[in-house]
Amino acid sequence: MAFNQTQVVLGGIAHVPIVVALFWFIKARFKSVSSESEQPSKPSNQAPTKPETKVASQPAVTTPAKTATPATSAADAAKAARKAAHAAVPVNLYKPKTPFEGSVLDNYSLLKEGATGRVQHITFNLAGSDPKFNYVEGQSIGIIPAGEDAKGKPHKIRLYSIASSRHGDNMADNTVSLCVRQLQYEKDGETINGVCSTYLCDIAPGSKVKITGPVGKEMLLPEEEDCNVIMLATGTGIAPMRTYLRRMFEPAERTKNGWNFRGKAWLFMGAPYTANLLYDEDFNRYKSEFPENFQYTKAISREQKNAKGGRMYIQDKVMEHADEIFKLIENPKTHVYICGLKGMEPGIDEAMTTAAAAKGINWSELRPQLKKADRWHVETY
Ligand code: FAD
């Protein structure tokens, strides 16, 4: 069939609306697809949806692909805030060549009848220090024992974790306390006493003591009131934990600091006998006053037995509570602090490896991530 010129022109014009409609349809469709893919991420105060489920199986510690974006940026912000706060923490106000000479205010035993060894709580007066001897929870000080070593030289400094909060036990901002175990061991049938620990355990109130520091930023507390803090301590490793717990739960501390801890604090404490538990009454009081916020788990090595019938160590308690611990660690606001015997580190690592594996998590990969995120804090000696 043949068309004349007019029919061709009219036919062409008749198709124009169809072409225009087709053009608008394609444009509208393209716009809707692209707006779906450009949707802004949810604001941080809204629960994230899909990525959050991945965080549950792999703790959000750095910025891995699996991590929920809002959680990561919150964690990054918290880390940046911590870094800024750490910059203001005092260090080396008093150096070994120019120590501060403090005086002993108090020195008493922390042990009960039936305990083994000797552990003392010792408080020094820092009044009159210029510059002012400030410190914060989680730091250590150095002590230079009086006298000389076998070569006639002054004794070297020994470090001790501070056991009082920045305000001191009397809240007057001018004392510092330590928790010191006397080192004693047998050699060739003779009892050897550690130089500095014996000097401190024996020291009488009023005596002058050379003090250096403060030092250390490894064991500082997070700033957030809703952080979670898991503490693993053996023996005198309780010292920094006591400073955290005072800051968290002592009414005078809460009032003075205006820092109202509302996260979860969980202390695992290892001691040979019940009579060796340090600051136990205070911790029991915190537990009864803040049952929602404080959990206190004791591993009494020579009174309790682990699953294999051996001595009960804190790593055995970690295994017992592995599920709850990992649930907490999945939260980017959770920090772990380890302090005390160096020997407990392999045991804790082993317990964490087993506990993590049961949840499909590779502990040797996760631990460095926690460390990098400034959430895994270790001070052992
Ligand atoms: P020393 O006279 O120096 O004797 C120690 C030496 O004795 C050892 O180096 C070793 O050569 C030898 N020795 C030890 N045990 C044996 C053994 N069984 N057999 C044979 N030889 C042995 N201690 C606390 O009590 N409380 C604390 O809060 C505390 N916090 C610390 C924090 C940090 C960061 C560090 C690094 C250490 C901390 N210490 C703490 C340990 C403290 O610094 C001293 O190391 C401890 O008090 C022993 O010192 P000393 O002078 O009594 O012993």
Ligand code: A2P
């Ligand atoms: P034990 O001495 O019964 O073997 P203290 O400093 O007061 O002696 O307390 C230290 C606590 O830590 C003790 O209960 C001690 O048990 C325990 N301990 C000793 N070695 C380890 C270890 N490798 N891992 C964990 N805990 C340990």
